[in-house]
Amino acid sequence: MALDKDYLNYPWRQYGNDHDRFPWSMIHDRPSVKWPDNKSLAVWINTSVQFFPLNQKGVPFKVPFGMNMPYPDLRHYSLRDYGNRVGIFRFLDAFDRFSIPATFAVSAQLSADNPYLIDRLSDQPGEIICHGWNMDHLHYGGQSIEEEREIVKRSVDTLREKSRQPVRGWLSPARNQSHNTPDLIAAEGIEYCCDWVNDDLPYAFNTDSGQITMLPLQTEIEDSFVIGSNLHSEDSWVTQVIDAIDYLIEDAKANQSGRMLGLSLHPWMTGQPHRIGAVEQVLKYVSEHNDIWLAKAGDIVDHSPFEKG
């Protein structure tokens, strides 16, 4: 098979990034970041509260942990639903016990379908951000902009109404985007996004509606990646999270600049009876550590060191 004649042309082979969303920079070359009380590490704990439809189409790609058996895939549908019925309440107890300022990334459809759940989440002191419509409404390259605009608007509007919160943040399902996603969410008044996991600090991100903040939510240390994809034990996950935190604090001190860790949890994964203890170990560690500023996502955005357009 022949290659396209342009296969060896490189239109973006030039200084900086191969896009215009933000300028290229290395973290160690940037001005020092100061967190409140001069803490070394800002930690925000995200809980993804997700709806996986039974008739998940998986277009244009299969979402990790989605339906993967012939229809109707009752095992995965109900196992994910377990998180919203049971696991989340173990999380809420733990957040309460360790005084965690929590962030909840919620599939907007859940807020319309499950008033009890959204009221419960809205009534506690955490922050709610939009996690798209559901885990089968993906944002992807090649999607029509009208279709995507409608999904974004419906998701943000619904979640704002049902949660009675401003909903300032956005996390795309599977952290995937089209080329238009940042512009479309900014147009709906979203102030920050967590999809681009390319830094250990927040940074400014250009959109058609001015700059938003990119607030990376680490993938490689989240519960589902370590336990669900890598098949490591829950004990090993605790070790890895604590190793990451210890290293980041060391790195912050050595460089005299704050660092950030966004840690993402899934109640269908670590809300299980045999895993919730691992979450509690991690929460205990972060809540008792003197070098950590525990915050909601929006609090970190408000402390971000750059000008917003």
Added chain:
Amino acid sequence: MERLSAYQYWPYENRPKITWPNGAKVAFWVAPNIEFYELNPPGNPSRQPWPQPNPAIPGYGIRDWGNRVGHKRQMDLLEKYGIRGSVSLSVALCDHHPEIIDMCKERDWEFFSHGIYNTRYTYNMTEDQERDMIRDSMESIYKHTGQKCGGYLAPALSHSEHTLDLFAEVGTELFGDDAGFYTCDLFHDDQPTPIDVRSGKRFISMPYSLEMNDTIVYAVNKVVPRHYATMLKRHFDRLYAEGAESGTVMCIPTHNYQVSNSHRIKAFEEALEYITGHPDVWVATGREIAEYYMENCYEQSRADIDVKRGVK
């Protein structure tokens, strides 16, 4: 073809002895892959760059993290243990991120070719296209670093049947015997071995362990971070013991978006501290090991390969 023609069967036992400088048992090198993956790469009929349509933010983001955050972490660590990296370079990075190139140059690191971008595959290239791509990569390294590129690791380990031949030939065309004389694309041995290229040039394979490669370890084999340290130490221990008989080579191929992750970098450090803490280790670059081998061991190896094949 049914059988790769680049090398002959050559049993590990009873080979001519390799004696490394100062009687070292193991020649040790670290090969950081410094790569650029494109946000909007073109498709290739044999392999798609990303699992999602462009822009594939999840895969792109973590690799961008490697350059924005991970590179300097790893570089500082290698410096702490007196290791100069041998960089497997997506050469477009010279244009995109010259700051990284400058830091490596200041530390006297080696640069070798890993293609233009790690999202442009060799599959389905004509021989002329592949030759042009390889030439571009070697010329770019020379232009930006002044180095005559000695080694090659094909982009994303994507090859044609003539990849090694073309690399050797372009090296000769540009810089004679100073460039294009070793490959990292073959995983058949724990010692350097002579390779047959069609021009007859003196050319070798350098051990560049896929099994110790952090991306294979973490992303393919899903190894627990702290166990990676154990694997590296065991790998080293055995090569060190066998190196008393005849010198061996240990390589750790790394990626700044894998090994430098906050939950993984300590495991890497533990292994580096252990390995460099042994007295009979020659810490070198890939090129230094390759040049030493070609100067001191190549002829005896060639002769022994012929003997073992039953050639008079």
